[in-house]
Amino acid sequence: MDLRESMKKQNELAMFLARHVFSSEAKKHSNIVFSPASIYSALTLVASAPSEPSVADEILCFLKSSSTDELNAVFTEIVSVVYTGGNANGGPEISSVNGVWIEKTLSLDHKFKYLLENFFKAAFKLVDFISNAEEVRMDVNSWVQESTNDLIKDLLSPGSVTNETERVYANALYFKGTWQTPFDDYDTRKRKFNLLNGSTVPVPFMTSDEDQYIAAYDGFKVARLPFQGGRGDTNRTFAMYFYLPRKKDGLDNLVERIATTPGFLDAHIPGREVKVGTFRIPKFEISFGFLVSEVFSQLGLDSNKLYHKACIRIDESGVEAAAATADEACGCYLGMEPPKRIDFVANKPFLFLIREDTTGTVLFVGQIFDPSQSS
Template sequence: MDVKEAVKRQNEVAMMVSRHLFSTIAKHSNSVFSPASMNAAFTMMASGPGSSIIADKILSFLRSSSIDELNSVFGVIATYVFADGSNIGGPTIKVVNGACIDQSLSIDPSTKSLFDNFFKAVLASVDFKTQFEELRKEVNSWALHHTNGFIKDLLPQGSVTDETIWIYGNALYFKGAWEDKFDRSMTNDRDFHLLDGTSVSVPFMRSRKDQYIQAYDGFKVLKLPFRQGHGDTSGSFSMYIYLPNEKDGLDNLVEKMASGLGFLDSHIPSQKVEVGEFRIPKFKIEFGFLATQVFNILGLDYVDMYQKAYVEIDEEGAEAATATAFVGVFGCAFVNRIDFVADHPFIFVIREDKTGTALFVGQIFDPS
């Protein structure tokens, strides 16, 4: 079993979901979602009580050969990606999993053991018939608490009913400092160009230091590594910005990223280069969506996925949080000096580099 290849396939699914999300629900607007959170909740759901109803569809959707492969990927990610490095100076990462299962479904001892010891998830037997609204509020409180207060009202009123049979949840919080922080005194306001031909004035971070940048056909990629902990042998995290050459080129770039196999792995700047003009905008975005429409398009019917995500970047680093809940109902080389001026719409990815796991994928159309 090649776990790294399985992670690559999951990343291809993530880019495919991104394409559908960015071209439908979030067309030409700031948005972000977390493939890592989605996949963690999917993996638990595939192994949970009553999973025979949905497991084959999940395996097909994530392009996985078996439940064992899904769980192997989860184990690697839990070890290398979800490991908190704050005690040794690395990124703060907090991940919590949980599931509420209606009491009409039996929970056998082996499943309980899997959730307790492998997923590190609370597996609770509940009564959705009479307590569905209380349980919805409990899940929202759980998400708020485990995302440092950033994810509010994950499940809207009406999302959980007396016909609900399960909720699988994942909450993820990330905070990392740049390996090379930006000098606040160099930040100044400049124009960011919008698709309608107008512009907005926003604060841009600047640097004269060499940067990991590489130019490709029609776009450039910037890699901003996060500081790793001292002697850290676990995760290695970076943020990538994919900047189209044309100011209105983001739609084409999204299509290219989703269509090319192994796109993320094959477009990684490998060396620092001397920069000419270099500036990227500070931004803070929040985005939430119900993925039913996206999943129906991709062939995964009868699954309601609610996800909210938050990302902020500034001179110090990046802070990001997400919560995901699945709600089920019965029946369901050599380079020259390069300019990198991110003054028009771009895509960003926060990624763990050793496994290639994408934690967050987003697009910025207006950082103001």
């Protein structure tokens, strides 16, 4: 098994999934953010559980993995590289935790119990779905909110957990990083952001005249904003990427290119800092929730109800982001060389993502159509 190749497949699936999530909201031109990493973690947990073979098979097919062993090997690599360490040594604060709630009348497979405790490091509870489904739902939501520093609230809506629920599998992901080169607050001021309908809205733009990692490609530009790394931590590098189409209405076409071109993300990474002409990035805060299982259904995949919510805040100091995914299971399983100086003004719809560059793991991905509106 080629572990790196397996991870590459999952990373490319991030943009494949983004393409379909974005298209489901295309008519609204919504601000969207979600976490492929959180969704994959939850799916890995579900695939490893004792269940009907078709459940694991569907997940393995979607994640392009040959077996649960391969899936778990990728999970182990991500945990050991991406989610290790934290803010104590100066690097980004990042955590990914798993939780499982199981109906107490069901027998708990000893092998699965061992996996939960020793492999997934998951907190698990035997609960009473039959008589206290609403209480369990509130407990899951409370666990998610605490695990995401209060960024993700009410992941599971009233009525989503019933007396027919047998298990809830959940993942909560939290990230907080400081820019390697923070922006100066006094340079932030409102400027025009162009909307697709031809109008503009005033939004606060962060500005810098420092050298930046920027590259110009055919029809779009990419800016890479690295986060501060931990002292002595040479294995992990986190960065936020901004993909800016040249045309105001070019975001949909750019997403299509990214999602359908193998290796696109790795092939379009600014390799060196360049002198900037004008460099402006809008401040924004957005949140978004959706049923992942509805997107899977559009792709011809059967699944449990898979809930997901994410939130991201970007300002002069850095980024804070969080996401949570919960699977509710019932008894019946349903480059060009850049010029010497280059402008990068994100004043029209753009794509962004946060990834760990050593493994290529995409933590968060999203699109911005109007930074002045939360979604």
